[in-house]
Amino acid sequence: xxxxxxxxxxxxxxxxxxxxxxxxxxxxxxxxxxxxxxxxxxxxxxxxxxxxxxxxxxxxxxxxxxxxxxxxxxxxxxxxxxxxxxxxxxxxxxxxxxxxxxxxxxxxxxxxxx
Amino acid sequence: xxxxxxxxxxxxxxxxxxxxxxxxxxxxxxxxxxxxxxxxxxxxxxxxxxxxxxxxxxxxxxxxxxxxxxxxxxxxxxxxxxxxxxxxxxxxxxxxxxxxxxxxxxxxxxxx
Numbered sequence: 001x002x003x004x005x006x007x008x009x010x011x012x013x014x015x016x017x018x019x020x021x022x023x024x025x026x027x028x029x030x031x032x033x034x035x036x037x038x039x040x041x042x043x044x045x046x047x048x049x050x051x052x053x054x055x056x057x058x059x060x061x062x063x064x065x066x067x068x069x070x071x072x073x074x075x076x077x078x079x080x081x082x083x084x085x086x087x088x089x090x091x092x093x094x095x096x097x098x099x100x101x102x103x104x105x106x107x108x109x110x111x112x113x114x
Numbered sequence: 115x116x117x118x119x120x121x122x123x124x125x126x127x128x129x130x131x132x133x134x135x136x137x138x139x140x141x142x143x144x145x146x147x148x149x150x151x152x153x154x155x156x157x158x159x160x161x162x163x164x165x166x167x168x169x170x171x172x173x174x175x176x177x178x179x180x181x182x183x184x185x186x187x188x189x190x191x192x193x194x195x196x197x198x199x200x201x202x203x204x205x206x207x208x209x210x211x212x213x214x215x216x217x218x219x220x221x222x223x224x225x226x
Contacts, residue, residue, distance in 0.1 A: 033214070042120075042203055042218040043158070058213060090157065099146040099207025099214050102160035 002027040006091050006106035014114055019078040021109045023091030031094045032074040033103065034058075034066065036087040043090065049074055081113045116140055118206045120217035127194050128225055134190045135220040137204030141185035146207040148214065149178055149189055153200045161189075161202075194224040 004025040013019050025032065030051045035043040035058075045058030047066040055066050063085060065077045078085055089109045094101035119138040127133050139147065146165045150158040162171040167182040175192045191198055201219040208215075 035216070040218060043205075043216040045213055045215065048213060056213070059215070099148075099212075100163060100165055102148065102163050103150075103158070103205075103214070105157035105159075107157055 004091060004093055004104055004106045006089075006109045008109060009107065010110045012112045012114065013081050015081060015083060017081050019081050019111065021076045021078075021089055021091075021111070023074045023076065023106060024072055025091075025093045025104070025106075026072065027093055027095065027104060028071060029093035029095045029104075030071065031096075031101070032068070033092045033094075034064070034074065034076045035090045035092065036060065037090060037108070038087055046076065046089075047074075078111075081111075083113050085111065086113045087111060116206065116208060116211055116215050118204060118215050118217040120202075120204055120220050122220060123218070124221040124223070126223045126225065129195060131194050131224075132190065132192045133194055133222065134188050135202055135222075137187045137189070137206075137217055139185050139187075139204075139206040140208065141183060143208045143210040144182040144185075144206075145209040146214075147180055147182075147187050148205040148207070149187070150203040150205065151200050152203055152219070158203060191222075194222075196224045196226055198222060199224045 007022045033048040034046040049068040091106040092103040149161040152158040164180040169180040203219045205216040
């Protein structure tokens with residue numbers, strides 16, 4: 001069965017460290033997204049990609065970067081982790097362009113920055 | 115930044131009650147409206163994706179309507195059950211903005 005997986009599921013790091021969260025999907029979807037979940041805000045879009053070599057900033061992109069070198073993976077990097085980046089991160093993918101396709105979400109990665 | 119508003123923020127109902135929530139979004143440049151169900155400690159799962167004004171979708175006891183001209187969508191749950199307890203998210207895709215933006219969600223608790 002096709003799926004979308006995130007790793008690590010839980011991560012504790014220190015302020016200033018670089019952290020990378022992995023996202024891998026076997027749906028062969030062109031569109032991939034990173035969201036963060038924060039109390040009172042629901043899901044906020046960090047970065048997204050509509051195909052290989054395509055990356056775009058979302059609502060809360062400062063301090064984060066992504067790269068898309070193949071269809072299956074969209075790793076999210078925190079260049080220098082800050083306590084404000086403590087959150088649960090969700091990766092998602094979809095197959096239709098322009099928002100018409102439902103998102104399939106990974107299980108989430110809980111990141112704590114001390 | 116586009117604003118997607120959901121109301122109420124939270125809702126407590128008794129088993130068997132019917133209930134509904136609202137999602138409000140900008141009426142210009144509409145392309146799609148999504149509804150997701152998000153159970154605690156799980157990932158959000160899609161309920162509906164609606165693209166046409168007047169769309170009505172149904173899945174079991176859950177249904178949704180869409181009014182793109184006035185910028186709102188309703189989600190209805192008929193005869194709520196405890197297993198319906200979850201956060202219900204809506205998300206709006208604007209052709210001009212080109213990204214899917216989520217509301218903060220409505221948290222539903224159904225009491226036996």
